[in-house]
Amino acid sequence: MVSPTKPGPRVSGDFEALLSQAHSRSSSEVVGPGDEQCSVVDASELESVPGSEGAATEQGPGPAVQLLEQAATAAEEGRNEDSEVWRQQRKHLFVLTHSGKPVYSLHGDENALAGLMAVMDALISFMKDQGDSLQSVRAGRHIIVFLERGPLYLVAAAATGEPVSVLHLQLHLLHSQILCILTDGFQKVLTRNARFDTRRLLGGVDGILEALHTSFEVDPSAFLVAFAPLRMPALLRRSLLLALQTAVREGGALYGVLLAGSKVAALSQGASRPLHPHDLLALGAFVRGSPSFQAAETFSPVCLPHFNPSAFLHAYVHYAHKDAKVCLLLLSTQPDSFMRLADAARRFRAEVNDSGALQAAARSGLQAGEGQVSISSLPALAGGGEPGMTPLLHFLYKHPGRSQFVLATWDALAARGRLPQDVVPHYARIHAAVFRKDEEFREPQPSPLRVYYHSTDEYAAIAYASAEYELYALFDPLAQKLAIVQICQRLCAWVKGSQQDLFVPM
Amino acid sequence: MGCAGSKGPPARPADVKGVRPPAPEPQPTIPRVKLVLLGDSGVGKSCLVLRYVRRQFDPQSQVTVGAAFMSHSVHLPDGSTVKFEIWDTAGQERYASLAPLYYRGAAAAAIVYDITNPDSFQKAKHWVGELKKNAGDNIVIVLVGNKSDLVENRVISIEDGEELASQHSMLFAETSAKTAAGVSTVFELIAQKFASPAASGPAEARPPAASSSPAESV
Numbered sequence: 001m002v003s004p005t006k007p008g009p010r011v012s013g014d015f016e017a018l019l020s021q022a023h024s025r026s027s028s029e030v031v032g033p034g035d036e037q038c039s040v041v042d043a044s045e046l047e048s049v050p051g052s053e054g055a056a057t058e059q060g061p062g063p064a065v066q067l068l069e070q071a072a073t074a075a076e077e078g079r080n081e082d083s084e085v086w087r088q089q090r091k092h093l094f095v096l097t098h099s100g101k102p103v104y105s106l107h108g109d110e111n112a113l114a115g116l117m118a119v120m121d122a123l124i125s126f127m128k129d130q131g132d133s134l135q136s137v138r139a140g141r142h143i144i145v146f147l148e149r150g151p152l153y154l155v156a157a158a159a160t161g162e163p164v165s166v167l168h169l170q171l172h173l174l175h176s177q178i179l180c181i182l183t184d185g186f187q188k189v190l191t192r193n194a195r196f197d198t199r200r201l202l203g204g205v206d207g208i209l210e211a212l213h214t215s216f217e218v219d220p221s222a223f224l225v226a227f228a229p230l231r232m233p234a235l236l237r238r239s240l241l242l243a244l245q246t247a248v249r250e251g252g253a254l255y256g257v258l259l260a261g262s263k264v265a266a267l268s269q270g271a272s273r274p275l276h277p278h279d280l281l282a283l284g285a286f287v288r289g290s291p292s293f294q295a296a297e298t299f300s301p302v303c304l305p306h307f308n309p310s311a312f313l314h315a316y317v318h319y320a321h322k323d324a325k326v327c328l329l330l331l332s333t334q335p336d337s338f339m340r341l342a343d344a345a346r347r348f349r350a351e352v353n354d355s356g357a358l359q360a361a362a363r364s365g366l367q368a369g370e371g372q373v374s375i376s377s378l379p380a381l382a383g384g385g386e387p388g389m390t391p392l393l394h395f396l397y398k399h400p401g402r403s404q405f406v407l408a409t410w411d412a413l414a415a416r417g418r419l420p421q422d423v424v425p426h427y428a429r430i431h432a433a434v435f436r437k438d439e440e441f442r443e444p445q446p447s448p449l450r451v452y453y454h455s456t457d458e459y460a461a462i463a464y465a466s467a468e469y470e471l472y473a474l475f476d477p478l479a480q481k482l483a484i485v486q487i488c489q490r491l492c493a494w495v496k497g498s499q500q501d502l503f504v505p506m
Numbered sequence: 507m508g509c510a511g512s513k514g515p516p517a518r519p520a521d522v523k524g525v526r527p528p529a530p531e532p533q534p535t536i537p538r539v540k541l542v543l544l545g546d547s548g549v550g551k552s553c554l555v556l557r558y559v560r561r562q563f564d565p566q567s568q569v570t571v572g573a574a575f576m577s578h579s580v581h582l583p584d585g586s587t588v589k590f591e592i593w594d595t596a597g598q599e600r601y602a603s604l605a606p607l608y609y610r611g612a613a614a615a616a617i618v619y620d621i622t623n624p625d626s627f628q629k630a631k632h633w634v635g636e637l638k639k640n641a642g643d644n645i646v647i648v649l650v651g652n653k654s655d656l657v658e659n660r661v662i663s664i665e666d667g668e669e670l671a672s673q674h675s676m677l678f679a680e681t682s683a684k685t686a687a688g689v690s691t692v693f694e695l696i697a698q699k700f701a702s703p704a705a706s707g708p709a710e711a712r713p714p715a716a717s718s719s720p721a722e723s724v
């Protein structure tokens with residue numbers, strides 16, 4: 001760990017200037033006339049994000065609202081416990097076919113919600129008549145977002161405060177997760193035969209889809225389009241990586257992934273076809289949501305939709321360390337490659353056991369937050385300190401070049417009664433504001449430096465985004481702005497200095 | 507369906523009929539037997555393997571994804587040894603089209619149903635048909651009626667099982683992964699078929715259906 005004795009090179013002094021300008025100027029104005037490198041997003045824009053569905057409701061409030069009322073009634077008319085479920089949940093995800101047949105529902109039984117699904121279906125056809133722009137409506141506490149994919153409709157109803165763009169992305173990823181399990185072959189069947197019951201093919205997958213939903217709640221992988229690396233000593237990671245690359249080569253595999261819980265400890269991939277972070281997200285949910293993998297070595301078909309939505313890869317899956325959920329995945333295009341992959345995996349295990357690299361990964365995976373950066377362990381100048389002793393409450397740092405992010409542990413926020421699922425939507429809103437994604441989700445493009453600052457009773461939130469790094473941080477609302485800016489600089493410097501330990505080499 | 511497009515693997519040359527010739531290894535004479543378990547989801551395939559290989563029962567057994575692999579050596583009373591390479595396949599419908607991946611080249615198959623579930627017995631018949639059609643003539647098949655401990659919920663009688671087995675020249679046994687009744691019998695019935703040439707008494711193998719007045723407490 002390198003402590004930041006000098007300010008970070010990248011985060012230079014003009015950062016501060018930008019911030020002060022951000023305050024002195026009115027909202028969402030470009031800083032510095034003609035300076036296209038920098039734009040400041042102000043809080044007023046953030047505020048507008050959750051409400052930006054106004055456009056949708058304005059276009060056709062009457063019939064849409066009527067239909068939603070019907071939907072609510074349908075939910076109430078379902079079995080009592082189900083309508084309870086409907087009202088209590090912060091978020092619902094539904095999948096139904098074009099003919100209104102239920103395919104999946106995150107909470108409760110799709111059959112009990114069949115009435116609701118039918119109304120959703122009517123709502124969707126109504127909205128389709130309004131044209132493509134209509135993708136969301138607000139209904140009381142819930143925002144309802146729609147997505148059409150092939151013969152399927154996906155619907156999210158959320159009271160989480162997440163922006164439409166993020167809910168839209170989550171539906172997209174829910175669809176990808178279904179493809180990950182089935183490939184897109186079933187969609188052709190369904191298109192030909194609308195009466196086909198897709199649920200027959202989705203037996204026993206609830207754990208997988210729930211794992212995906214959990215990742216939406218507690219980690220920003222989805223909207224950052226990035227994955228969380230496992231923090232571990234660089235030297236030991238190096239030997240993990242070498243052993244993994246050898247296993248991939250010897251096994252004739254395409255990809256090798258070593259997971260530790262929800263983190264990635266090492267990744268071996270061809271330079272020509274890097275794994276898309278969203279494929280990695282789907283793969284992670286697939287593994288975490290399939291407890292049977294912990295019982296024995298497994299060979300399973302799995303589809304990576306960004307790689308090829310129409311074909312399975314064949315995954316060798318084995319937990320190298322059960323307690324720490326360290327799981328080796330070797331992905332091959334060859335359906336008869338199990339023995340070869342298993343042999344390669346055996347040598348991998350022997351090697352990383354001998355070098356101590358496996359134990360190091362396990363140790364890190366077993367730590368609180370699977371080795372997330374604890375604020376109390378940071379240098380004081382970078383905001384380090386026990387909860388209450390430092391204004392830094394939490395941060396999120398993305399390395400866009402590697403599509404990876406580092407998250408702080410949640411303890412300081414927990415001490416204020418805040419759960420990850422309260423905070424992640426907040427980051428999602430900040431991210432949407434910084435990248436101005438109000439409607440459909442697009443992958444973040446490398447952008448000029450943007451600075452964002454917004455303060456409420458609860459936190460002062462700050463974000464810096466450039467092509468080289470993105471920092472999102474939450475501070476005590478009483479913190480001095482100057483202190484905030486200085487901590488952010490030192491924090492970025494600390495991350496840069498520690499990046500060998502924090503990030504997975506690619 | 508979603509699983510279309512995956513063709514089964516060609517059997518490795520060395521693996522014809524699933525009995526690999528002795529590998530050039532220290533113990534050169536142990537025959538390896540590729541055994542595949544097939545049957546509807548929830549009938550207890552994973553529990554049977556777990557009971558046999560690790561002598562455990564997991565009431566919370568989790569639905570299998572893909573197919574789980576385990577190898578296990580059996581020592582038969584006559585002193586011979588057989589090494590099983592067991593493929594415990596997923597019974598969920600979406601994997602049905604991938605089954606050839608696992609049964610192709612198998613020396614033996616256990617088709618498992620749940621004696622309390624008539625649908626699973628129908629599914630077992632389906633697997634019998636598929637194996638007879640695609641798996642080659644030499645494959646040894648055992649029909650297994652599992653959950654024999656659930657006496658009061660029984661729907662499929664022993665006679666039903668025996669009849670199906672004898673129609674298709676399969677071995678038959680009833681088991682309980684929960685109580686362990688009959689479990690090792692199943693694996694030993696198969697192992698005897700492949701034990702080292704000297705001891706290879708199909709002599710031991712009684713006529714399939716009759717072979718197995720289920721060796722447990724019903």
Ligand SMILES: Nc1nc2c(ncn2[C@@H]2O[C@H](COP(=O)(O)OP(=O)(O)OP(=O)(O)O)[C@@H](O)[C@H]2O)c(=O)[nH]1
Binds near residue numbers: 553566656
């Ligand atoms: N009473 C009783 N329950 C059993 C027995 N064997 C398995 N079970 C239960 O049946 C359920 C399913 O068992 P599994 O072994 O997971 O079923 P499976 O055939 O592997 O299912 P898939 O992996 O989905 O194909 C579990 O809840 C077990 O506890 C048995 O002999 N008796």
Ligand SMILES: [Mg+2]
Binds near residue numbers: 551569594
């Ligand atoms: Mg199973």
